[in-house]
Amino acid sequence: MRYTLSMAIMLVHAAPVAHAETIIATVNGMVCAFCATGIEKSFKKQSAVAEILVDLEHKKVTVHTKPERTLDDTLVTKLITDAGYAVVGIERRP
């Protein structure tokens, strides 16, 4: 009983107090790396963005946010559309 309680307390303390989010957008039209630099530049202007990865092969834009920060779907879609591309799906992972 004491062991179980100790483990539970340890797990609670080990859990992150603040979590970041990973946003993965599937993008159509993203075939040119030179042109797609606009996506990276636009996302890096957002204070919530910790890292952005552009993958032409899998047609994905992956955004890692800072802890306790997020970007809503509307903003993600606008930033990619303003760079000249079409968003066909957005998924989120904690």
Place this chain on the structure above:
Amino acid sequence: MAKPISYVGGTMLMQEADETGYSLAADYTLSPKLAVGVFGKKEIKGDRYSFGGPQVNTLLKRWNLPDGQGNIFTMTGVGIARDNNPGPSRSHFAAWTGVLADYETRRIFTSYELRLMYADNIEKAAWQRARVGFAPYLANYNDVNTWLMIQVDHHPAKDRTTVVTPLVRVFYKTFLAEAGISSHGRLMFNWVQQF
């Protein structure tokens, strides 16, 4: 050479030096369908003159496909032209417009461009340019991208009306450069920097 509209808030500087002359353009993208800037060119190998002024670039149509992108752009400007032929040089009203259509995948590239030039008493001309190219290897976003292309210019007002230029295009991140040698042995060198 590069698409005349980049991303909203983006600035692009583009320089071309080829058989037809030397040009420099700076564009600022206001919206996904509109960029404004300035364009200037020194024409050679025919009527010799320089012209320049403000230019507006628009995106008429874009197709964003799973494995490709197609675009139709227009580029239109007005300004001043100066005659560089021997004799007294005078300033003339100039206006130019053009349409550029392209389609590319990660492997192939095609484009066609038609330009109309009006420079009062100096030149009234239409010229066209087509390009085809392919990527010898599939590069991803963080790689150096290399393309092999052939450019064909048809410019009735020039000394040599048809010019074929094989060229190599290389780009990495925000910098793009092209180099080639025309069918008349003239060096072509272009570059684009995005900010």
